[in-house]
Amino acid sequence: MLDINQLRNDLDGVAARLKTRKFDLDTAAFAALEAERKTLQTATQELQAKRNSVSKQIGQAKARGEDVAPILAEVENLKGELAAKEAALTELQDKLDALLAGIPNVPHESVPVGRDETENQEILRWGTPRQFGFEIKDHVDLGAPLGLDFETGAKLSGARFTVLRGGVARLHRALAQFMLNTHTTEHGYEEIYTPYIVNDTALFGTGQLPKFAADMFKVTRGGEESAVDQYLISTSEITLTNTVAGDILKAEQLPIKLTAHSPCFRSEAGSYGRDVRGMIRQHQFDKVEMVQIVHPDASFDALEQLTGHAERILQLLELPYRKVLLCTGDMGFGSTKTYDLEVWLPAQNTYREISSCSNMGAFQARRMQARFKNENGKNELVHTLNGSGLAVGRTLVAVLENYQNADGSITVPAALRPYLGGLATLQA
RNA sequence: GGAGAGGUGGCAGAGUGGUUGAAUGUACCUGACUCGAAAUCAGGCGUAGGUGCAAGCCUACCGAGGGUUCGAAUCCCUCCCUCUCCGCCA
Incomplete structure (x- = not known):
């Protein structure tokens, strides 16, 4: 498996070297998946951070014996949104992983370029x-x-x-x-x-x-x-x-x-x-x-x-x-x-x-x-x-x-x- | 094949729903003390990812995967592995 950072940093370069071993890397597809992953991951993590801090507040409020109903209402709609984002992110990661797992290794520079x-x-x-x-x-x-x-x-x-x-x-x-x-x-x-x-x-x-x-x-x-x-x-x-x-x-x-x-x-x-x-x-x-x-x-x-x-x-x-x-x-x-x-x-x-x-x-x-x-x-x-x-x-x-x-x-x-x-x- | 016990950081080992990424011990690193070492004291010490010029901030991870919940190491389900006893077998 290649280093995904190598693909992020030098997508065209890697693709060119893979081409010498007859592997066509779909760079557009990869770039699109990567871009989508980035926005989705950031959004998901923001929601997770929010959920974590609110949940923490609930714990603290309960410890003080306060009524937690108002805070609970606040997180109510957070739940569905987060679940959807998490599911979408997992699916996307799986796609990226599968793509990555199917890419062959990059030939060393000392290897002669040839067809067969x-x-x-x-x-x-x-x-x-x-x-x-x-x-x-x-x-x-x-x-x-x-x-x-x-x-x-x-x-x-x-x-x-x-x-x-x-x-x-x-x-x-x-x-x-x-x-x-x-x-x-x-x-x-x-x-x-x-x-x-x-x-x-x-x-x-x-x-x-x-x-x-x-x-x-x-x-x-x-x-x-x-x-x-x-x-x-x-x-x-x-x-x-x-x-x-x-x-x-x-x-x-x-x-x-x-x-x-x-x-x-x-x-x-x-x-x-x-x-x-x-x-x-x-x-x-x-x-x-x-x-x-x-x-x-x-x-x-x-x-x-x-x-x-x-x-x-x-x-x-x-x-x-x-x-x-x-x-x-x-x-x-x-x-x-x-x-x-x-x-x-x-x-x-x-x-x-x-x-x-x-x-x-x-x-x-x-x-x-x-x-x-x-x-x-x-x-x-x-x-x-x-x-x-x-x-x-x-x-x-x-x-x-x-x-x-x-x-x-x-x-x-x-x-x-x-x-x-x-x-x-x-x-x- | 049957019955039971268990899987938490390098290791040992707490923790049965709420500021727990995780007590404590040990190992390791840095500093202090020392001529030096040991002992002692203080501090540090997991992995992966996101974001940022950076300091940092954020997310995930307590065998694996699902579920319940506002919140899971902790409750439920499935699987994997280890150990003990019985059976079988080389």
Whole structure:
């Protein structure tokens, strides 16, 4: 959520920057609502002040044993007028809040302006795609004999659910363990185990709600609607970031660095038809997530570090990747700046997203009311960052495809062998 | 799932309709005393918003949301959460 004062002070400037990310801010509508709010709020508060002082007089008069009937008559008509004003003001505030909650974050000045993913800026390529001396297979064909079982997944749960068996299941688990261990022991993150079901307030805090409800899985208790809506998490960014919701932190607690391995559930309503083959796009996938809660002055440095932590995983696994700075038109809703990491997938002969690392600035902190006491003793919003480190399912795909051998076996990356009892080759 | 108790400022804890945004203690900040510290004394010390050049003035907030009333932390309703006991369960 943006700072409403920023909109009041620089409406056209903000609108111009939002336009670069394809968001049309209705400045006339906002200005009109704001003007109306201002007069209505002033009028309401004047009436409230009057009511308060008269009510106080009644109390004093009663204490002196005087007749209060004349004063009561005086407030009589005040009541209806005030109630109407208060109701109108609440309605107006709700409108403004809803408008504000639907506005995406303003891109940082270092972000290239562009329409879509074709205008993203490649920062670097790491590693060299391997030359295969044989006909390569994609992860679906490679995985089938090793335990990648789409049919059973579909039988149990429908399309875009996958069962992993035997060696592939173990490899998948090893990847998650390896990532988690690396972030906790080398990168200074605290390991967190989080709930997978969250309240709607948490989703509002990180920005999934109200706009992106269609991407979520909603759950019920005993099949009944409850007063509080609950959803399966689409990423543990939600739970990790919301750990500080409503808090006023001490400056010396920052930065807070958290990591978790969790399943992620996405209904991806708009993506049918894309990546239908294989386990690139699933309704359920595992991810190791990194979140940082930082001092506002430190957030862009922290973004570089956090992205580096995700890159480190790819490097240790010796998977070729490229690092891309997303342009304004391709960034997520709450982000000020985002790097995507794309891993080389030989069967697709292209780089595919495996991590997305974003600095959300104060956007989520404002929604969550997550603050810290700054140097002047004032409460100030923190900045939040998050990044995948990495998407486990897609990493599994990348390992299968990049480490395949002519006989269909998979060489286990050296970094993973300790997690597989020293196993060097995965075969059927 | 059943029965009960409770949610008030950083913390503890008063307050059951009227100058209560909230006693008191504690923590914290400033000043006095001191060579310095402790102790003591005095003062300050919530959040959000409106308005104003500013000092200030005003409004809202006692888990959340509604209601009753001229007036609600206090009365009523709904929800959320915490604790205790029982049941069930991993």
